[in-house]
Amino acid sequence: MLSVRDAENIIFDLVQPLTTQIDKDIEIVDLFNANGRILADSVVSNLDFPHWDNSAMDGYAVRYADVQECSQDKPVTLQIVEDIPAGYQPQITIQPGQAARIFTGAVMPQGADTIVMQENTRREEDRVAILTAPKPEEFVRKRANYYQAGNSLLAAGIELKAAEIAILAAAQCPQIKVYRKLKVAILSSGDELVTPNQSLQPGQIVDSNQYALAALVQQMGAEPLMLGIIKDEPEALREAISNAINNADIVLSSGGVSVGDYDYVEQIIESLGGEIHIRSVAVKPGKPLTVATFPHTLYFGLPGNPGSALVTFWRFVKPAIQKFSGLAEGWKPEFLQAESLHDLRSNGKRETYIWGNLKVNNGAYQFQVAGGSQSSSNLINLAQTNALAVIPVGQKSISRREKVQVLLL
Numbered sequence: 202m203l204s205v206r207d208a209e210n211i212i213f214d215l216v217q218p219l220t221t222q223i224d225k226d227i228e229i230v231d232l233f234n235a236n237g238r239i240l241a242d243s244v245v246s247n248l249d250f251p252h253w254d255n256s257a258m259d260g261y262a263v264r265y266a267d268v269q270e271c272s273q274d275k276p277v278t279l280q281i282v283e284d285i286p287a288g289y290q291p292q293i294t295i296q297p298g299q300a301a302r303i304f305t306g307a308v309m310p311q312g313a314d315t316i317v318m319q320e321n322t323r324r325e326e327d328r329v330a331i332l333t334a335p336k337p338e339e340f341v342r343k344r345a346n347y348y349q350a351g352n353s354l355l356a357a358g359i360e361l362k363a364a365e366i367a368i369l370a371a372a373q374c375p376q377i378k379v380y381r382k383l384k385v386a387i388l389s390s391g392d393e394l395v396t397p398n399q400s401l402q403p404g405q406i407v408d409s410n411q412y413a414l415a416a417l418v419q420q421m422g423a424e425p426l427m428l429g430i431i432k433d434e435p436e437a438l439r440e441a442i443s444n445a446i447n448n449a450d451i452v453l454s455s456g457g458v459s460v461g462d463y464d465y466v467e468q469i470i471e472s473l474g475g476e477i478h479i480r481s482v483a484v485k486p487g488k489p490l491t492v493a494t495f496p497h498t499l500y501f502g503l504p505g506n507p508g509s510a511l512v513t514f515w516r517f518v519k520p521a522i523q524k525f526s527g528l529a530e531g532w533k534p535e536f537l538q539a540e541s542l543h544d545l546r547s548n549g550k551r552e553t554y555i556w557g558n559l560k561v562n563n564g565a566y567q568f569q570v571a572g573g574s575q576s577s578s579n580l581i582n583l584a585q586t587n588a589l590a591v592i593p594v595g596q597k598s599i600s601r602r603e604k605v606q607v608l609l610l
């Protein structure tokens with residue numbers, strides 16, 4: 202059986218990210234539809250930030266040399282020659298003995314080099330007394346201090362979130378080149394499966410994986426293609442999988458990958474010409490994980506148990522989708538170190554993932570195991586969990602207060 206490390210290396214090597222070389226991998230979106238999308242090209246602006254020298258305060262634009270010696274006892278009085286609100290282009294050059302009334306964000310007038318905030322002044326009709334000596338160039342936001350035109354503003358391959366979208370707006374880029382959304386086909390296999398609105402007959406199980414996987418795929422910014430419940434019949438499964446590989450970048454099936462008489466997924470993949478790279482992994486839950494490739498499609502046959510389907514998604518599928526989608530960095534799973542609040546157990550044979558909660562206590566991470574059964578068939582105690590703790594192969598327990606590696610979900 203493959204180790205988790207070997208399995209992830211194989212999977213990540215199989216993933217070919219979307220590329221700007223292929224026209225259909227690129228899409229243009231507007232700023233309101235950019236959230237969560239991956240930027241395809243780096244962005245360079247021809248604007249400096251700030252665009253011009255401007256005031257950081259409501260106050261007076263002055264010449265530092267005029268006011269450097271002033272104090273409460275020895276105020277300097279200046280003639281106000283212009284009023285400069287934000288958005289107005291100053292017309293007058295400030296001469297010695299002069300000042301301009303100015304407001305936050307307004308353009309600095311020629312001749313002035315320093316702002317005195319209003320609170321340190323006394324207004325005397327068309328004159329102003331400066332009561333405190335400022336520092337040279339105080340409260341002046343200098344042109345190009347934050348960003349110089351022509352440099353890289355945003356790099357290709359980053360996820361666009363609020364800050365990046367604001368930057369694109371400020372740089373006057375209303376149309377943005379992003380990678381297209383990946384299509385992820387999702388199907389559930391099993392004669393025992395029914396939909397949530399069908400009445401349950403003895404022995405039947407509600408197909409919950411389809412809904413969990415759809416939610417996860419959406420969270421990743423990809424587009425789920427729901428193919429429903431497929432009977433454990435080779436012909437039905439063959440048709441469904443064939444449809445899936447022809448219409449999606451990634452296929453996620455759940456169930457039918459173990460050694461049971463009705464577990465047909467692997468043989469159907471092979472009969473359709475898929476190349477199987479992984480048949481099982483030393484991971485608990487999730488041992489029968491199957492990974493295959495077709496010429497244009499990556500196939501994950503996730504195990505049917507609900508815990509196994511979710512854990513294998515988080516551990517292997519999520520980073521694969523993120524890499525595939527064009528995300529340049531940060532798609533590899535990263536583990537945090539936390540103090541375990543409980544004794545954690547494993548049989549030592551497979552890398553074991555235990556679900557629970559990562560908490561912060563006095564600035565330190567702690568892992569609290571989810572109460573109840575950690576069986577891969579138990580979906581119930583996965584509610585409100587946010588992390589998986591890992592017990593490596595060869596280790597049978599992690600004691601309370603010991604350090605444990607944790608994957609944040």
Ligand SMILES: Nc1nc2c(c(=O)[nH]1)N[C@H]1C(S)=C(S)[C@@H](COP(=O)(O)OP(=O)(O)OC[C@H]3O[C@@H](n4cnc5c(N)ncnc54)[C@H](O)[C@@H]3O)O[C@H]1N2
Nearest residue numbers: 389406407408409410456457458459464488504505506509
């Ligand atoms: N003899 C062996 N038996 C099993 C082994 C093994 O190594 N030798 N491995 C076990 C492990 S570990 C897992 S995990 C499961 C995986 O089984 P399959 O992927 O073949 O899945 P099924 O047999 O179809 O179903 C297993 C279980 O999950 C329920 N299920 C299936 N699909 C869904 C769904 N969409 N939503 C909710 N629940 C689902 C299904 O009803 C079964 O209870 O195999 C073990 N057996």
Ligand code: MOO
Nearest residue numbers: 486487488509577
């Ligand atoms: O791997 Mo199975 O997922 O242990 O139940």
Ligand SMILES: [Mg+2]
Nearest residue numbers: 457459461464
């Ligand atoms: Mg089975």
